[in-house]
Structure formats: C-alpha cells, structure tokens
Amino acid sequence: MRVSLAAAGTAGHIEPALALAHWLQSSDSEIRCEFIGTSAGLDTALMESSGFVRHPITKAPFPRKLSLQALLWPIRFSRSLLQISRALQGSDLVVGFGGYVCAPTYIVAKLMNLPILIHEANVKPGMANNLGRRLGARLTVAFESTRTLHPKWSIAEVVGMPLRATVRNLAGSTSAQRDEVRKQKSHDWGFDPKRPIALVFGGSQGSRRINEVITELLPESSAAGIQIVHAVGAANQLPARSDSYLPLHYISDMPEAMIASDFAITRGGAVTCAELGALHTYGVVVPLSIGNGEQAFNALELTTRGGATVIVEKEFSARLLSERFISYVKAAQAYQSESKAALFPLDAEARLGCIAKELLGKRKKRS
Numbered sequence: 001m002r003v004s005l006a007a008a009g010t011a012g013h014i015e016p017a018l019a020l021a022h023w024l025q026s027s028d029s030e031i032r033c034e035f036i037g038t039s040a041g042l043d044t045a046l047m048e049s050s051g052f053v054r055h056p057i058t059k060a061p062f063p064r065k066l067s068l069q070a071l072l073w074p075i076r077f078s079r080s081l082l083q084i085s086r087a088l089q090g091s092d093l094v095v096g097f098g099g100y101v102c103a104p105t106y107i108v109a110k111l112m113n114l115p116i117l118i119h120e121a122n123v124k125p126g127m128a129n130n131l132g133r134r135l136g137a138r139l140t141v142a143f144e145s146t147r148t149l150h151p152k153w154s155i156a157e158v159v160g161m162p163l164r165a166t167v168r169n170l171a172g173s174t175s176a177q178r179d180e181v182r183k184q185k186s187h188d189w190g191f192d193p194k195r196p197i198a199l200v201f202g203g204s205q206g207s208r209r210i211n212e213v214i215t216e217l218l219p220e221s222s223a224a225g226i227q228i229v230h231a232v233g234a235a236n237q238l239p240a241r242s243d244s245y246l247p248l249h250y251i252s253d254m255p256e257a258m259i260a261s262d263f264a265i266t267r268g269g270a271v272t273c274a275e276l277g278a279l280h281t282y283g284v285v286v287p288l289s290i291g292n293g294e295q296a297f298n299a300l301e302l303t304t305r306g307g308a309t310v311i312v313e314k315e316f317s318a319r320l321l322s323e324r325f326i327s328y329v330k331a332a333q334a335y336q337s338e339s340k341a342a343l344f345p346l347d348a349e350a351r352l353g354c355i356a357k358e359l360l361g362k363r364k365k366r367s
Contacts, residue, residue, distance in 0.1 A: 001031050001360045004088055006105040007097040008037040011203075012121050012270045014046045016142075016348075017097045019162035020119075021052060023349040024356060031360070036087050036105055055087035057101060080104040088112060092363050095356060096137070097121065102128035110135045115359045119352055120146060121161060121270035123297035125153060138359065140352055142270060142344070145300050159352045160345030161274035166255045171278045171342045178259050178336075185260035189246050191227045196329045198228045199261035201251060206233015207267060209313060210286060214265075216318035218245055226325055229257065255279060263332040265321075268295030268310075273302055277343035282332035283308035286316050305343055306335055 003024060007017035014037070021033035034053040047054055058079045080101075085108050088094065094109040095117045096102040106128070109116050116137035120129050123145045130152075133139060139156035141147060147154045173181070179193075186193035198221075202210045211232050218239075221228060227244045231251045239247045251257050258264060258275065263282040266272055276283045285308050287295035302308035309331070311320065345351065 001028075001092045001364065002090055003031060003033045003093045003095060003356060003360070004036055004091040004105075005033060005095045005097070006036045006102045007099065008040070008101040009099040010269070011046060013097040013099045015164065015271055016119060016121060016162040017095070018046070018050055018052075019164065019349040020095065020352050020356070021050075023162075023353045027353060028357065031357075034087070034091075036084060036101055038101065055083070057083040057087070057104075059100065077104060081108055084108045085112070088114065093117065093356060093359050095119065096129065096132055098126050098129045100128065103131050106132040106135050106137065115363060117352075117356055117359060119159070119162075120153070120156070122146075122294040123149065123270075123300060124292060124294040125150060126292065126294070138355065140355060142274060142348070143298070143301055145297065149297070157351075157355065158345075159355070160348030161271060162349035162352060163271075163274060163278060163346070164255075166253075167275050167278050168346050170255050170259055171280075171346050173259060173279075175336075181256055182260040185256055189227075189229055190243070191229075191246070195244075196226045197261045198226060198325075198328075199251075199257050199264040200228055200266070201231035201254070201264070202233065202267050203269065203272075206231065206236050207286075207288075208236075209316065210265065210267075211236060213316055213318050213321065215239055217321050218242070220318070220322040221245075221325065224322075224325060226329070229261070263328050268298045270294075270298050273298045273308075274344055277302055277305075277307060278346060280307070280336070280342065282328070282335045284328055285310045286313055289313045301343065306331075306338075307343060 005017045005021055007013040024031045025033055036055050038059050039056040058076050081104050084105050088108055094114050097119050106116055116132055118129050118132045118137045118139050120141045123143045140159045141156045142161040144158050147156055183193050191197060200214055214230055222244045229246045231248050234249050258279045258281040263284055265284045268285045268287040283302055285299040299308050299310050
C-alpha cells in the first residue's frame with residue numbers, strides 16, 4: 001500500500017509528515033511512503049536525508065493580490081495538477097499537512113477517488129486544508145482549540161502534533177533530570193546554572209525583529225544577571241559573545257536547550273508551541289504578524305494553562321522586556337513548580353498513523 005504525503009513550505013508542515021511516514025513504514029513493511037513537495041531550499045534541507053522518494057511540483061500558491069504572477073497563476077496551477085496526477089498514480093491514500101502543495105493535491109486526489117486524510121497543525125486552519133475539508137477529507141488536528149474556535153472543524157479528531165524523538169524522550173523529565181540537563185548545557189554554553197537563562201530563537205532563518213530587540217536589550221539583561229543563548233538564524237551575522245550572552249547561528253539540540261532554560265522567547269509556530277507544551281517550558285511568544293494570524297492562535301492552549309505569555313510584535317521592545325524580565329523568570333519558576341506532565345499528546349504520530357492504516361484497510365477491502 002502506498003501513502004502519498006503532501007507537505008512543503010515550513011517545518012510545521014514537513015516535520016510532522018516525516019514523523020508519520022517513519023511511523024507508518026516501521027509499523028507495517030507493506031506500506032511505502034512518498035512525498036509531494038517542492039524543490040525550495042527549506043523543503044530540500046528537511047527532506048534530503050530522509051530517504052523517502054519525493055515528487056517535486058511547480059510552486060503555485062494562490063495569489064492574494066493582482067500582479068503579473070497572479071495572471072500567470074492559472075498556468076502554474078494547471079502544471080501542478082498535471083505533475084501531481086502523475087505522482088499519485090498507484091497511490092492508495094493522500095495525507096496532507098497544509099500549505100500550497102496541498103490544495104492541488106486534494107483536488108487531484110478527489111478526482112482520482114483517493115481517500116484524503118488531513119492533519120491541521122495550526123489552531124486556525126489554512127486555505128488549503130479548508131479546501132480539503134470541503135472535499136470530504138478525514139480531519140485531524142493538533143490542538144483542541146481548533147475544534148472549539150472553528151465550528152466547521154468540530155468533527156475533527158484531536159491527535160496532537162507528531163514530534164521528533166528527542167522531544168518525546170525528554171518530555172516528562174523529572175526535576176532531577178532537568179537539573180542535570182541544565183548543568184550540562186550551562187557548561188557547554190559557559191553559563192552559570194544558578195543564574196536565570198533565557199533561550200531566544202525565531203525559526204531556522206531567525207527573526208530580524210527579535211534579533212534587533214535582543215541586541216538592544218543586552219546591556220540591561222547583563223546588568224540584571226540574566227544569561228541569554230540566542231539563535232540568530234543561519235544567514236545572519238553573529239553578534240559579539242560575552243559572559244552572559246551566547247549568539248549562535250543555529251541550535252541543533254533545541255529540545256535540550258528548552259529543558260535547560262528558564263523560559264524561551266520565540267515565534268508562535270505550531271511545532272514550537274507543541275514542543276514548549278511537551279517539554280513544559282515557559283514561553284514568551286511573539287507571533288509573526290503576517291499570514292492569517294495563526295501564530296497568535298497557536299499559543300492559546302499554552303497561555304490558558306499558564307505556560308506562556310504573548311507579546312504583540314508592534315509592542316515587542318527592549319524596554320518592555322527589561323521591565324518584565326524578572327516577572328517572566330518568576331512565572332517560569334511557578335510553572336516549573338507544577339506538574340511536569342506534557343500539555344499535549346506525545347503519541348500523535350501513532351494516533352495519526354492508526355487512522356491512516358484504517359483508511360488503507362478500507363481501500364484494500366474495496367479493491
């Protein structure tokens with residue numbers, strides 16, 4: 001049985017898809033997974049070492065304003081449909097994770113009478129997955145809030161967010177285990193484990209706004225005795241290192257960094273919010289202001305459980321952080337003194353995988 005997974009554009013789409021594909025193939029030797037995506041840089045970077053067959057298609061996101069690209073969109077979209085129809089030959093199930101590759105994939109799958117399974121990672125569903133919903137797809141979501149805030153998604157099944165193995169292994173760590181990770185990472189970073197540590201990151205490319213604010217904040221945070229480990233993004237220049245500030249292009253062991261820090265200052269991507277909840281790490285979330293506002297919604301289940309605070313980007317400043325830094329440290333300590341249980345399901349790939357196998361079983365019986 002062959003499963004075609006449509007995922008591209010962001011880590012929030014691709015990483016859950018990879019987690020599901022690995023689970024499916026490890027659980028049943030008769031299942032083969034293939035991917036529908038693009039040849040864009042991020043897609044290639046996340047997929048190149050996966051070992052899965054990938055069918056690249058022409059990128060044809062729906063235009064949001066009139067332009068030359070908008071006039072050419074029908075041609076590009078038609079080309080995508082043709083490429084996808086070839087990629088889906090011999091497929092038994094389509095699983096979509098949102099993003100521009102999913103809309104044409106759902107349309108072709110419907111025309112080919114293939115079952116469609118959707119995983120919506122964001123609290124606020126995007127255009128592509130809403131299209132899939134209207135085409136009769138089986139719906140699953142990462143967050144309960146999706147069902148309560150969006151009535152048309154109330155029938156969706158809550159499976160959680162498929163997370164990487166390192167996150168699942170660290171989730172539920174005891175206080176002693178967290179302390180041990182903190183001591184080790186503090187040693188690696190050149191920090192004092194007894195002083196507050198803030199983890200700052202804005203995604204794989206970094207966030208210019210977050211980077212600017214942290215750079216401006218450094219004199220005050222250092223004077224306050226707060227240590228900062230900061231992932232500035234792979235393409236950005238590294239600021240100067242100091243005793244209480246460690247700038248890095250990228251943090252490869254992010255789950256350990258989350259465990260070792262008092263709190264994290266970050267964007268509100270779905271995977272990031274799910275990892276913060278799984279690792280019981282307090283978050284100061286600065287949602288990206290573009291898109292359909294999904295990042296502000298993603299932090300809802302963290303904030304309602306005392307696990308995060310949200311700062312609107314236009315209000316995010318060095319002055320505000322300097323005024324609130326100590327309160328964030330105290331809020332994080334209070335949060336850590338509570339149960340360390342993960343806020344979200346840790347077996348999401350198995351839950352989603354079982355639904356996928358159920359749909360495969362039904363198709364096999366019909367054939």
